[in-house]
Amino acid sequence: MLFNSLQFAIFLPVVFGLFWLFFHRNTRLQNLFLLVVSYIFYGWWDWRFLFLIALSSIIDYSSGLGIDNSRSEKQRKAYLWLSLVSNLGMLGVFKYFNFFSHSLQDAFSTIGIELDAFTLDIVLPVGISFYTFQTLSYTIDVYRNQLKPTRDVIAFFAYVSFFPQLVAGPIERAINLLPQFYAPKKFSYPMALDGLRQILYGFFKKLVVADNCAVYVNQIFANYQEMSGLELTMGSVLFAFQIYGDFSGYSDIAIGTAKLFGFNLMTNFATPYFSRDIAEFWRRWHISLTTWFRDYVYIPLGGSRSGLERTIANTFIVFLVSGFWHGANWTFIVWGLLNALYFMPLLLRGKNRSHLNNIAENGFLPSFRELFGMVSTFALTCLAWVFFRAESVSLAIDYIGLMFGQGFFPKEGSLVDWNMGPVLFVFIFFDWLGRKSGFAQFVGTIRNTFLRRVVYYFILCMILLYGEFNETAFIYFQF
Amino acid sequence: MALFLKKSAIVFLLFVPFHITFIMLWGEVLPQGLQKNLLYFPGGYGALYTRLKEAKTIGNVDVVVLGSSHAYRGIDPRVFAKEEIQLFNLGSSAQTPIQGEYLFEKYGMPLKPKLLLIEVFPSTLASDGVESALDVIGNSVPNLALFEMALKSWNVKPYVTFIYALYKNNTTGFTNLAEPVKKQEDTYVAGGFVEREYQEYPGAPYAFVPNDIVLEEKQMKAFEKIIACARKADIAVMLVMAPVSRDQLESVANREALDGYFRKIPGTVYINYNDSLHLENHFFYDPHHLNQKGVETFNAQLLKDIKQLFAIDQEAK
Secondary structure: OOOOOHHHHHHHHHHHHHHHHHHOOOHHHHHHHHHHHHHHHHHOOOOOHHHHHHHHHHHHHHHHHHHHHOOOHHHHHHHHHHHHHHHHHHHHHHHHHHHHHHHHHHHHHHOOOOOOOOOOOOOOOOOHHHHHHHHHHHHHHHHOOOOOOOOOHHHHHHHHHOHHHHOOOOOOOHHHHHHHHOOOOOOOHHHHHHHHHHHHHHHHHHHHHHHHHHHHHHHHHHOHHHOOHHHHHHHHHHHHHHHHHHHHHHHHHHHHHHHHOOOOOOOOOOOHHHOOOHHHHHHHOOHHHHHHHHHHHHOOOOOOOOOHHHHHHHHHHHHHHHHHHHOOOHHHHHHHHHHHHHHHHHHHOOOOOOOOOOOOOOOOOOOHHHHHHHHHHHHHHHHHHHHHHOOOHHHHHHHHHHHHHOOOOOOOOOOOOOOHHHHHHHHHHHHHHOOOOOHHHHHHOOOOHHHHHHHHHHHHHHHHHHOOOOOOOOHHHHO | OHHHHHHHHHHHHHHHHHHHHHHHHHHHHOOHHHOOOOOOOOOOOOOHHHHHHHHOOOOOOOEEEEOOHHHHOOOOHHHHHOOOOOEEEOOOOOOOHHHHHHHHHHHHHHHOOOEEEEEOOHHHHOOOOHHHHHHHHHOOOOOHHHHHHHHHOOOHHHHHHHHHHHHHHHHOOHHHOOOOOEEOOEEEEOOOEEEEOOOOOOOOOOOOOOEOOOOOHHHHHHHHHHHHHHHHOOOEEEEEEOOOOHHHHHOEOOHHHHHHHHHOOOOEEEEEHHHHHOOOHHHEOOOOOEOHHHHHHHHHHHHHHHHHHHOHHHHHO
């Protein structure tokens, strides 16, 4: 069930109403209700997906208890490995099997050996990359003694399948989310209002920004060889806005929806395109994933504590694995590698933690230095996004080559359409206003009720008058 | 919770006048390029404005036609008039049954026809109807039935455009629009027909990829409602698939199954003129539409079939 669908528009108010009328006073009933509706939400795509998520939940619930009840370190490790192998195994089979098979075939082909690629004809379950990482974080935290395993099976299942964040994150840590299932919820008016505001802004980002940018991006990438340098540049810039609007819009809707039920999810995006360098960008983009890799891959590998060479290697590993997480295609690996290369100069100069505050912290406008940093970081990310969007590495290289090698100005019949300009300007302005705490929260601080409502109505009207309502899936659903 | 629901209701209610005002201002102030979901084009392509204006004054007719541009560019009232059969063409651009239902009830039924001729090109029953809804809204006086029609497409564009049309209709004298009879290559002919300047279709430079057409349930429901409405008023119903070029015809992979669907509709007669006429490309001006030579050839056969099946000419005499 997509958030931007009629089914969800009916599903959410019904679930909200039932939850607060009948189910919130008793913890067990509350969690059981959330579990059932989450399974309905997830099963709407394909009921067969439910078996996998149930299996993942059973394995990790049992592993958590197994780790806690173990008498030896060897036994504890065995349960941890059970969780790791089963979750990563599921991911490997459904997401990466065919990729490895084809890659092996290509590799042998370069040395003159022709192999028949053995592939599986299977559908990638929606959200598998997200919930497997979420459950893995549970067992790892239990293993590290950072979290007591739960004995409440319903709460655990509800935590894994919690519908607002199930299919595209934020990837919640058990330490944050699971305890929220242990107590009955009390309706909070400010929290629910905040949630509605965030949902509204999320839909603006998805329907007005992302889906409109997608129309141009698809045309430009499909016909890139006939485009001018300006159009190709526009394509990469619009894709940057498309993926940001799409993914952060989804996150906002997820977080806002969770708030309607009294749950707090982690922030997933913190205005990343206002970053002054690439290190800051990676602290602000898809925060739940980057912190996951930091805590469960980078730090266990030694992080930055084992010398410069080791730090560089660990950084490359994390970026490459992060790229690979996004999809079974060499384009994502190259995208990850490119970001690692961007990061290196900062790391080597010890400048990767230069910008820990917000841009224009003490004023409204950025300084020239900040502006320069922001624009150049944005340009670098746009270049990398070409690999993310392209269907193959060769196409991406071709695209970038034409961007700089083709005539810059379009000939007749150009696709350059400046009508997205005002929309993007409004979006950037909103995001700028929310650069410290999020735009939805910023609106909540406007004291004048009339002005606040005008802002809501303006956003709603923008959605009505400029939204793309073709029920386009969110980009990150494919991961 | 009660406070939350109460305040949400207030906010929602106050949004109603706000967004109506916003739509009016948006349409008046912003350039066309920024009016993405507000597509108000009175007197646009297809001469629907003139057609509907004429429908109110023409009086009773023998035959009313519904359908897409295959109808209003393919069925010429002058051919029928020679045999003293008065025909009025209520076709419109990309018309789907949802719009057909509205047009038939509002404009077709008052003409008290003896026969309803529905041109059935399958793509129109597979469409969401948004393009046609916008055409009808832009060329009609807003009313409740038109609003219901706008909502049936489940798309925001007809809704927003309707609100704007309501405002424009009450402020700028929409009813006095002067639509030219001749627009570029098209000439409006009394009776609802649009004649294109003679051209011949050279054929497609590449083969069309065959695809299955999947009919939309809401369109099928509206289609069956039109037929039921006509049958209830004792109006005979004929379903007609107008000739299209061979390229276009062969691009519909499941045309036999679609023919089967139309043939099985009770209380109607269905004829696919692609089976009986086999017109070559020089009878068309593009893959979809007949040129005047093609129209006359098609209409001659259609007229013959109508006289044989429904005896309309005898009633007219």
